[in-house]
Amino acid sequence: xxxxxxxxxxxxxxxxxxxxxxxxxxxxxxxxxxxxxxxxxxxxxxxxxxxxxxxxxxxxxxxxxxxxxxxxxxxxxxxxxxxxxxxxxxxxxxxxxxxxxxxxxxxxxxxxxxxxxxxxxxxxxxxxxxxxxxxxxxxxxxxxxxxxxxxxxxxxxx
Amino acid sequence: xxxxxxxxxxxxxxxxxxxxxxxxxxxxxxxxxxxxxxxxxxxxxxxxxxxxxxxxxxxxxxxxxxxxxxxxxxxxxxxxxxxxxxxxxxxxxxxxxxxxxxxxxxxxxxxxxxxxxxxxxxxxxxxxxxxxxxxxxxxxxxxxxxxxxxxxxxxxxxxxxxxxxxxxxxxxxxxxxxxxxxxxxxxxxxxxxxxxxxxxxxxxxxxxxxxxxxxxxxxxxxxxxxxxxxxxxxxxxxxxxxxxxxxxxxxxxxxxxxxxxxxxxxxxxxxxxxxxxxxxxxxxxxxxxxxxxxxxxxxxxxxxxxxxxxxxxxxxxxxxxxxxxxxxxxxxxxxxxxxxxxxxxxxxxxxxxxxxxxxxxxxxxxxxxxxxxxxxxxxxxxxxxxxxx
Numbered sequence: 001x002x003x004x005x006x007x008x009x010x011x012x013x014x015x016x017x018x019x020x021x022x023x024x025x026x027x028x029x030x031x032x033x034x035x036x037x038x039x040x041x042x043x044x045x046x047x048x049x050x051x052x053x054x055x056x057x058x059x060x061x062x063x064x065x066x067x068x069x070x071x072x073x074x075x076x077x078x079x080x081x082x083x084x085x086x087x088x089x090x091x092x093x094x095x096x097x098x099x100x101x102x103x104x105x106x107x108x109x110x111x112x113x114x115x116x117x118x119x120x121x122x123x124x125x126x127x128x129x130x131x132x133x134x135x136x137x138x139x140x141x142x143x144x145x146x147x148x149x150x151x152x153x154x155x156x157x158x
Numbered sequence: 159x160x161x162x163x164x165x166x167x168x169x170x171x172x173x174x175x176x177x178x179x180x181x182x183x184x185x186x187x188x189x190x191x192x193x194x195x196x197x198x199x200x201x202x203x204x205x206x207x208x209x210x211x212x213x214x215x216x217x218x219x220x221x222x223x224x225x226x227x228x229x230x231x232x233x234x235x236x237x238x239x240x241x242x243x244x245x246x247x248x249x250x251x252x253x254x255x256x257x258x259x260x261x262x263x264x265x266x267x268x269x270x271x272x273x274x275x276x277x278x279x280x281x282x283x284x285x286x287x288x289x290x291x292x293x294x295x296x297x298x299x300x301x302x303x304x305x306x307x308x309x310x311x312x313x314x315x316x317x318x319x320x321x322x323x324x325x326x327x328x329x330x331x332x333x334x335x336x337x338x339x340x341x342x343x344x345x346x347x348x349x350x351x352x353x354x355x356x357x358x359x360x361x362x363x364x365x366x367x368x369x370x371x372x373x374x375x376x377x378x379x380x381x382x383x384x385x386x387x388x389x390x391x392x393x394x395x396x397x398x399x400x401x402x403x404x405x406x407x408x409x410x411x412x413x414x415x416x417x418x419x420x421x422x423x424x425x426x427x428x429x430x431x432x433x434x435x436x437x438x439x440x441x442x443x444x445x446x447x448x449x450x451x452x453x454x455x456x457x458x459x460x461x462x463x464x465x466x467x468x469x470x471x472x473x474x475x476x477x478x479x480x481x482x483x484x485x486x487x488x489x490x491x492x493x494x495x496x497x498x499x500x501x502x503x504x505x506x507x508x509x510x511x512x513x514x515x516x517x518x519x520x521x522x523x524x525x526x527x528x529x530x531x532x533x534x535x536x537x538x539x540x541x542x543x544x545x546x547x
Binding site: 022052053055089090110114117118121122123124126127128129130131132133134135136137139141142145146148149151152153154155156157158 | 174184264
């Protein structure tokens with residue numbers, strides 16, 4: 001294999017590793033740091049409701065085909081819970097899969113909730129790319145970070 | 159266009175990059191007139207915030223002229239001379255409605271990174287790594303400004319570019335610290351750090367009615383600026399025991415309000431300084447918090463400590479016992495600048511807030527690498543390097 005192909009392959013692996021690392025980051029528990037309670041088994045964690053609070057009335061979230069497009073696209077695979085938030089904080093919009101979701105499914109749900117919130121509150125989904133930048137000299141750290149940012153809209157503790 | 163980019167640890171280059179485009183209806187494109195280095199950039203430069211990619215455009219404190227507007231923009235128009243807050247906030251979410259703009263739910267397109275680090279994601283920031291959204295910075299000929307009706311403020315005619323520039327971050331951050339720390343008429347306020355933010359926190363405390371204000375640093379040229387341009391008193395921590403001095407000048411009480419404007423690369427002497435340096439270099443702690451520790455120990459019982467300096471993750475040897483037993487209120491935030499900028503620009507227009515002295519080195523954008531070197535090494539009395547694209 002030619003050297004450039006090996007380097008390309010290594011960069012691809014670093015990008016994948018960066019994305020995967022971000023996916024695992026919120027579950028990392030180092031002794032003496034951060035969360036003191038137990039972590040749940042993957043089955044229980046995957047079944048949790050994932051929720052955003054949207055500054056609107058419950059009616060403005062909509063139902064069925066009137067839901068914001070990113071949530072409507074998930075169809076019947078997800079169930080929704082729409083309840084007023086306490087203290088005039090808006091509406092709690094929660095969703096979870098009816099069946100056992102994959103990691104990709106969960107990323108899609110997180111993105112859909114975040115994008116739906118933006119559509120209701122602001123009217124559009126914020127875009128950052130393409131952003132001006134200089135020459136991206138290929139480095140393992142850069143490739144890993146690219147993997148992280150590709151997945152960052154669908155990862156996190158949501 | 160030309161832009162100053164991060165090209166490696168402590169390495170800045172100026173290169174040709176694509177022009178920014180309108181991507182959302184609420185965007186404007188700004189022709190940058192002035193853009194400045196900020197102490198928090200040094201954490202990025204030094205590799206302490208490991209979410210920078212080679213080629214990222216730096217800069218988050220800037221002003222300029224609107225040259226293009228998105229179709230959803232209502233309040234700004236082509237030709238407006240505006241100063242833009244460094245944090246990107248939508249203006250519509252619950253946090254923005256509480257005027258906690260840097261906590262905006264919608265301004266950071268990469269929430270997965272910061273949620274994983276901190277539990278929740280704050281808003282986005284121009285030119286401040288992919289953890290804060292991956293937004294291109296302002297050290298460029300042009301910059302895209304999302305949510306422009308919320309974050310871009312028209313500069314009054316009588317305010318110069320050099321003065322307005324610092325409303326973007328240094329003044330609004332300093333003002334926020336003094337305000338949210340609860341500064342009241344008659345208070346004694348101590349500020350750690352005599353950089354742009356520290357100086358402006360001191361000035362804001364005075365305008366909010368503080369009776370006496372002390373600014374702590376070790377750099378003689380910065381302390382001289384505090385005395386000459388801000389009108390506060392100074393303490394050189396390399397020559398004076400700060401805790402003893404503050405006790406003495408406050409009748410043994412300690413300051414009512416303590417504002418930390420130093421951040422994660424704080425200098426300190428003796429064993430503490432060596433300890434923090436070693437732990438940070440070994441990645442056993444991410445930040446050096448010596449100024450925060452001292453502020454907590456100095457503060458009077460029941461007083462208020464505000465953390466303005468940027469911190470990344472974890473610190474060690476934090477005086478939690480002092481915090482709890484003295485009944486302190488400790489608060490921190492990135493800048494909620496949109497809340498303060500209209501008032502700041504009014505003060506600037508009346509001549510009550512002057513900032514031109516902070517721009518000790520004004521130079522063309524092409525000289526950004528030199529400007530950052532001087533700013534980092536604090537050579538030639540550099541307080542801020544300001545770039546003119």
